[in-house]
Amino acid sequence: MxxxxxxxxxxxxxxxxxxxxxxxxxxxxxxxxxxxxxxxxxADGGEGTAEVLAATLPGVWEEVIATDANGAQKPVRYFRGHTPEFGELAIFEVAEVVGLPHALVEPGQRTTRGIGHVIRAIAGQGVDTIAIGLGGSSTNDAGAGLLAETGFRFTDADGKTLWPSLDTLDAIRTATCQRPAQLGRVRLLGLSDVNNPLCGPNGATFVFGTQKGVQDLATADARLERFAKRCAAAVGEDVADAEGSGAAGGIGFALRLLGAEMVSGAAFVLGAAGLDAxxxxxxxxxxxxxxxxxxxxxxxxxxxxxxxxxxxxxxxxxxxxxxxxxxxxxxxxxxxxxxxxxxxxxxxxxxxxxxxxxxxxxxxxxxxxxxxxxxxx
CATH class of the missing domain: 3.40.50.10350 (Glycerate kinase; domain 1)
Structure with a gap:
């Protein structure tokens, strides 16, 4: 047969x-x-990853409210199941929060704060692992908004707190980090199909920026580079050149700063389906x-x-x-x-x-x- x-x-x-x-x-x-x-x-970490996993594992769909790329509130679905390797597992996609088809404001004004909202909300549910599907994002801010919602504080020249987007990254003068205790108990996984660094000719902006509507690629790339250096000074580690840091407009970079592991989205899904053997x-x-x-x-x-x-x-x-x-x-x-x-x-x-x-x-x-x-x- x-x-x-x-x-x-x-x-x-x-x-x-x-x-x-x-x-x-x-x-x-x-x-x-x-x-x-x-x-x-x-699926490789982009749209449909959570649905493919839901078809493989027993579990339930749940919902949280988060900020989308335009700064508006919206419901975001995530799947919650259980695996021997990852324990109580929750998975969501950045495309569900800041997806390109729903972006209305200019690229420089789009925010990733909603990704942080979802991570914090799920972490508060006591899960062991949060997997984030990276793909289909409309943002190109190196995950600055996400970081501002998950323990980083950015201040301007007057010492005022900033909630940065791509356009305001250069207004940051200081960056400090105190990761929330609830995140310290959760394993974070970034699921990606790309291994691009954050900056440079193979980075997030030059490779993917045009499809998000970024006009001046060189200026945007330079902003991300300066932002990455400020973050490195805050945490004592530079992850801008690490594989996958350029995923989803730099959300991969932000997740790495939060201690996430970057894994192949395809390999993760295949493992969940029991085909990794x-x-x-x-x-x-x-x-x-x-x-x-x-x-x-x-x-x-x-x-x-x-x-x-x-x-x-x-x-x-x-x-x-x-x-x-x-x-x-x-x-x-x-x-x-x-x-x-x-x-x-x-x-x-x-x-x-x-x-x-x-x-x-x-x-x-x-x-x-x-x-x-x-x-x-």
Whole structure:
């Protein structure tokens, strides 16, 4: 019997990771009705990470009130469950609090204070671990607002307390830190799909700032660098160059200052699904995402699946909404296939993603079975 692991990420704007997995399974079973198909939807720390984890673990959804990127109050959902490794675990996504689609004010005025509100509220519930999905943020303030809500005090030249955003980082003259006792009892995890530092050509601003609307990248990057030096002086540690500090506009940097561990979002989700032990029990692995390109190989979920499949000696196929030719992708996967089999518009592909995905999975399964039969002949 053919044993297949289907472990895709979401097709953003079209299908959740769970819906993608369901469509791929349907296509495989049209070709091989008796196939044993295991679904393991994945996420890499961005939107949908909490929902994927909720589909894997027993638990409940809860809600807190926090400040969004515009400074307004909004309800924020988080999932609360239990694992042997992390104990009582809560997970939420920065995109749920300061997501790009809901940002109304200018980039320099957006705040990350709401991330601090959520962390403090959850920590007060007595959980053992808080996991924060980093991805989809509209902010680029190095998590300054978050730090101001979780033990840091920033003052201006007159000694007045500041609640900083990107535009006011240079007004900070002193920074002090006294981490709240309740945070000291909680393990913090930053779930990320990037390893960028906070500053420099590969940092948060130059790589991701444009998509958030930041106009003067050099000026913004310099502000983050000066802010990071003030924070380093306050805590006696410089984490600006640490991997993942540039995640989510520098929220990764702020979390590191609070003692958080930065871990691969994809690896965390796979571990929760019990797949971290390896993929050797399967004959074939299929993964995918909305768009695959060179960035896929920078720690995103499908790349993690490919590495694990390679280590287990199992063939792995990438089936995505769109695939940009890339040497890294070609080397990592046994096949890189787009659901778009002809010259169609992006709108058509997104609107019909479910049907296109199922049909592509059907065709791939037929090819796989035929090749397997020829190999055994």
């Amino acid at each position: 053919l044993k297949v692991l289907v472990a895709p990420d979401s097709f953003k704007g079209s299908l959740s990771a769970t819906e993608v997995a369901d469509r791929i399974r349907a296509g495989i079973r049209r070709a091989v009705p008796r196939a044993d198909v295991t679904l393991a939807p994945i 390896g993929l050797g029990a399967f004959d074939w692995v299929m993964t995918g995402e909305g768009r695959s390109d060179a960035q896929t190989m920078m720690g995103k979920g499908p790349a993690m699946i490919a590495r694990m499949a390679r280590e287990a000696g199992v063939p792995v196929t990438l089936l995505s909404g769109a695939v940009e030719p890339d040497a890294g992708l070609a080397e990592a996967f046994d096949g890189c296939i787009s659901i778009q089999q002809g010259p169609v518009s992006i709108g058509f592909a997104m609107e019909n993603a479910a049907a296109l995905l199922e049909d592509a999975a059907f065709q791939l399964a037929r090819l796989y079975v035929a090749a397997r039969q020829q190999g055994g002949a």
